[in-house]
Amino acid sequence: MNMNYTAEELAFRDEVRAFLDEKLPADIAAKVKGFRRLSKEDHQRWQKILSAQGWYAPHWPEEHGGVKWTPVQKHIWDEESSRYGAPKSIPFGVSMVAPVIIRFGSEAQKQQYLPRILNGEDWWCQGYSEPGAGSDLASLKTRAVRDGDHYIVNGQKTWTTLGQHANMIFCLVRTNTEVKPQEGISFLLIDMNTPGITVRPIITLDGEHEVNEVFFEDVKVPVENLVGEEDKGWTYAKYLLTYERTGLAGIGMSKAALSHLKQLAARCIKNGRPLIEDAVFSQRIAKVEIDLMAAGISNLRIIASVEGGGVPGAESSMLKVRGTEIRQAINDLARRAIGPYAIPFVEEELKLDYDGEFLSDKDAAPLSALYFNNRKLSIFGGSNEIQKNIVSKMILGL
Amino acid sequence: MDFRLNEEQQMLQDTVARLVRGEYSFEKRLEFSASELGFSAGFWQQLSELGLTAVPFAEELGGFGGGGVEVQSVMTELGRGLCLEPYLQSVILGGGLLSQAGNASQHEAWLGGVASGELKVAVALQEPQSYYDLNDVATRAEKSADGYLLNGRKAVVIGGHCADLIIVSARTSGDSRDAAGISLFAVNPDSAGVERRNYPTIDGFKGCDITLNNVQVSADALLGSEGDAAAVIEYQTGRAIAALCAEAVGVMEVACELTLDYLKQRKQFGVPIGKFQVLQHRMVDMMSELEQARSMAILAASVADGEQSDERRQILAAAKNVIGRAGQFISEAGIQSHGGIGMTWEYNFAHYAKRLVMINHQLGDDDFHLAHYASRLQAS
Ligand SMILES: Cc1cc2nc3c(=O)[nH]c(=O)nc-3n(C[C@H](O)[C@H](O)[C@H](O)COP(=O)(O)OP(=O)(O)OC[C@H]3O[C@@H](n4cnc5c(N)ncnc54)[C@H](O)[C@@H]3O)c2cc1C
Numbered sequence: 001m002n003m004n005y006t007a008e009e010l011a012f013r014d015e016v017r018a019f020l021d022e023k024l025p026a027d028i029a030a031k032v033k034g035f036r037r038l039s040k041e042d043h044q045r046w047q048k049i050l051s052a053q054g055w056y057a058p059h060w061p062e063e064h065g066g067v068k069w070t071p072v073q074k075h076i077w078d079e080e081s082s083r084y085g086a087p088k089s090i091p092f093g094v095s096m097v098a099p100v101i102i103r104f105g106s107e108a109q110k111q112q113y114l115p116r117i118l119n120g121e122d123w124w125c126q127g128y129s130e131p132g133a134g135s136d137l138a139s140l141k142t143r144a145v146r147d148g149d150h151y152i153v154n155g156q157k158t159w160t161t162l163g164q165h166a167n168m169i170f171c172l173v174r175t176n177t178e179v180k181p182q183e184g185i186s187f188l189l190i191d192m193n194t195p196g197i198t199v200r201p202i203i204t205l206d207g208e209h210e211v212n213e214v215f216f217e218d219v220k221v222p223v224e225n226l227v228g229e230e231d232k233g234w235t236y237a238k239y240l241l242t243y244e245r246t247g248l249a250g251i252g253m254s255k256a257a258l259s260h261l262k263q264l265a266a267r268c269i270k271n272g273r274p275l276i277e278d279a280v281f282s283q284r285i286a287k288v289e290i291d292l293m294a295a296g297i298s299n300l301r302i303i304a305s306v307e308g309g310g311v312p313g314a315e316s317s318m319l320k321v322r323g324t325e326i327r328q329a330i331n332d333l334a335r336r337a338i339g340p341y342a343i344p345f346v347e348e349e350l351k352l353d354y355d356g357e358f359l360s361d362k363d364a365a366p367l368s369a370l371y372f373n374n375r376k377l378s379i380f381g382g383s384n385e386i387q388k389n390i391v392s393k394m395i396l397g398l
Numbered sequence: 399m400d401f402r403l404n405e406e407q408q409m410l411q412d413t414v415a416r417l418v419r420g421e422y423s424f425e426k427r428l429e430f431s432a433s434e435l436g437f438s439a440g441f442w443q444q445l446s447e448l449g450l451t452a453v454p455f456a457e458e459l460g461g462f463g464g465g466g467v468e469v470q471s472v473m474t475e476l477g478r479g480l481c482l483e484p485y486l487q488s489v490i491l492g493g494g495l496l497s498q499a500g501n502a503s504q505h506e507a508w509l510g511g512v513a514s515g516e517l518k519v520a521v522a523l524q525e526p527q528s529y530y531d532l533n534d535v536a537t538r539a540e541k542s543a544d545g546y547l548l549n550g551r552k553a554v555v556i557g558g559h560c561a562d563l564i565i566v567s568a569r570t571s572g573d574s575r576d577a578a579g580i581s582l583f584a585v586n587p588d589s590a591g592v593e594r595r596n597y598p599t600i601d602g603f604k605g606c607d608i609t610l611n612n613v614q615v616s617a618d619a620l621l622g623s624e625g626d627a628a629a630v631i632e633y634q635t636g637r638a639i640a641a642l643c644a645e646a647v648g649v650m651e652v653a654c655e656l657t658l659d660y661l662k663q664r665k666q667f668g669v670p671i672g673k674f675q676v677l678q679h680r681m682v683d684m685m686s687e688l689e690q691a692r693s694m695a696i697l698a699a700s701v702a703d704g705e706q707s708d709e710r711r712q713i714l715a716a717a718k719n720v721i722g723r724a725g726q727f728i729s730e731a732g733i734q735s736h737g738g739i740g741m742t743w744e745y746n747f748a749h750y751a752k753r754l755v756m757i758n759h760q761l762g763d764d765d766f767h768l769a770h771y772a773s774r775l776q777a778s
Contacts, residue, residue, distance in 0.1 A: 132665075136667045139667075158738075202742055204742060205749070205751070268529075271529070336765070339530060345599055360526060368600045368755075372748075373741075378734055379733075379738055383737065385674070385677070
């Protein structure tokens with residue numbers, strides 16, 4: 001048993017810190033730390049900086065522009081970049097479609113798409129869910145019918161995160177209705193500028209435009225945009241989902257949110273004293289900090305087992321459930337911390353360049369909205385109920 | 399023992415229910431909320447014409463001297479519609495403070511207007527540093543030649559953006575968190591030195607923070623005797639807590655109904671999602687939280703207009719604690735059981751969910767009331 005970083009790992013951490021100290025734009029970090037919304041341009045600016053450093057796609061094979069980070073190095077990067085307030089990379093291109101293309105795509109697809117992901121030319125979004133196919137993804141109905149050199153796509157996707165910024169979408173579509181649902185699905189790469197595609201905003205309860213509906217009406221997609229084999233899309237999708245889930249525990253982000261919470265609670269006043277000294281509130285914080293400590297070690301144990309040649313299996317589902325519950329608990333406490341000021345929704349203070357007087361604490365404005373918005377954490381990426389179904393089936397054999 | 403409403407109370411509740419159903423569709427509510435006033439002037443007018451704004455007032459003011467149960471009947475239905483009108487602020491709290499603290503000529507000046515709905519009152523008791531403690535008053539009222547000079551800042555005054563009269567707590571003596579030395583003043587919001595910073599709230603209402611900068615009020619703006627307002631404030635916020643609990647029950651009822659409907663309608667894996675046991679149990683938990691909340695709202699209503707006592711204090715603190723916890727549970731569990739759709743602006747559930755969480759931030763959250771309850775625990 002040895003829970004310490006090696007000398008090389010410590011050196012790597014110093015390198016990461018030096019890079020973040022030097023290259024992370026202060027305005028972007030301020031937005032991330034204050035839970036302000038990032039613009040498309042913010043994401044792209046940071047993406048370019050990471051690419052220039054060669055760290056945008058560390059998990060890719062080297063020949064495509066990855067670096068050979070060990071799982072521990074990857075973990076160090078997550079922790080440090082969250083702590084500094086670096087934006088999380090939008091996963092759809094670099095962490096979702098790219099691994100699928102690398103593993104199952106054609107040479108031409110690799111040539112065409114991977115460099116464009118690395119240099120930020122393409123913004124991808126994920127077209128899986130449909131109005132009738134959420135948890136039961138395999139029941140999806142969007143049809144793709146082969147017609148010469150093209151597929152003709154008809155149907156609707158929904159909950160498409162940041163689809164309004166995207167120029168590319170990867171979709172699961174039905175190519176065969178004669179077989180079991182899972183066996184008639186294909187994985188298509190679709191240019192969002194193709195005629196017949198309409199994107200409509202869905203506004204979430206916090207008033208944000210973060211998700212969309214995407215409609216397809218006789219959309220012509222060249223057959224070379226099929227990934228792998230026709231009707232094998234479900235296999236690729238499942239491969240991708242395991243990738244998605246490991247990042248969803250969000251330990252680094254929870255640590256950053258917890259540190260933000262403690263600073264906030266030190267500034268808020270209750271009974272004439274800092275809220276962090278309040279007996280009840282400090283215990284609430286302590287409890288979530290302890291839970292996070294445990295989940296952090298669980299996370300490391302999974303990482304270590306992967307490093308030793310294991311595969312993260314259903315354990316990552318357990319961690320996703322825990323991790324999202326912890327982040328939601330931190331968001332809950334931040335909202336509670338500001339007391340009556342959780343009620344006003346002062347949108348102008350959400351802007352980083354706001355130079356007026358703050359209604360209350362400088363960080364108060366986004367907190368209630370954030371709490372409501374992050375109810376999504378236990379819904380997307382496979383709802384927490386579905387994760388528990390996986391654990392009970394795969395690990396417990398129930 | 400009989401927990402049923404009597405015939406009159408039932409009629410009252412049915413009247414409000416009908417009105418809300420007729421006037422307060424979800425789409426209309428969004429419009430009211432987005433308007434400059436932030437609620438429906440027409441609906442407020444109808445509440446007034448039907449005598450509903452006068453419910454808690456005496457007969458000579460057009461009311462029928464309604465107590466906690468009558469108020470409960472009204473508030474539950476307003477809750478079901480997520481109504482935005484300042485009933486709680488103006489009729490219950492504003493009217494209550496004026497009634498209890500005001501003298502005959504102040505009653506004469508204002509109560510008729512409050513009871514008829516023509517005069518909208520907002521209540522400014524919280525401050526930036528006060529958290530939920532209404533004795534934490536730093537705003538100062540200094541005696542001047544013609545009355546008082548007010549200086550300070552009041553926080554999160556719901557309905558303050560459009561109020562015709564604002565009741566402000568200010569310190570005439572004592573240290574910032576003393577109960578003694580707090581006074582109440584009726585302030586005309588158009589007075590020189592009153593500055594309102596208006597904002598929408600996350601749950602669709604409107605309110606403001608108020609800066610008082612050398613605001614001169616006359617001696618007859620003082621409500622009640624100087625320095626003695628803490629007890630009045632405590633008593634009247636107690637009535638308001640009971641009313642807010644009743645509103646919360648209405649909100650929870652609809653949140654539970656919507657979720658239950660959805661569990662029956664929404665199909666995944668070829669079956670209604672209500673067939674999944676984890677969702678069944680969660681739905682049962684939501685209903686049982688609602689029942690806990692309903693019981694406490696009834697209990698709170700029964701003491702709302704009774705004499706002040708430690709028992710009344712404990713019941714109201716307990717009720718608000720239960721409502722706060724139940725509300726957040728129903729909100730979160732309901733969103734989760736809906737999946738993505740539960741998080742969208744266009745679907746009414748999300749708005750019920752937001753209201754429930756925000757009710758916990760009004761008049762003290764569950765922790766605040768738990769601490770107060772615990773501080774009065776008796777060994778026997
Ligand atoms: C903010 C946000 C962003 C999203 N971004 C994307 C995106 O970019 N691309 C994309 O494709 N999708 C995206 N999604 C969709 C997300 O993956 C789905 O919301 C999720 O799969 C759940 O589906 P649903 O919303 O239809 O809920 P449903 O599947 O209808 O589920 C409703 C409830 O039933 C429960 N349930 C369902 N089946 C079972 C079962 N067998 N056992 C027990 N409980 C069950 C669920 O856990 C949930 O509580 C996003 C969702 C949100 C909220």
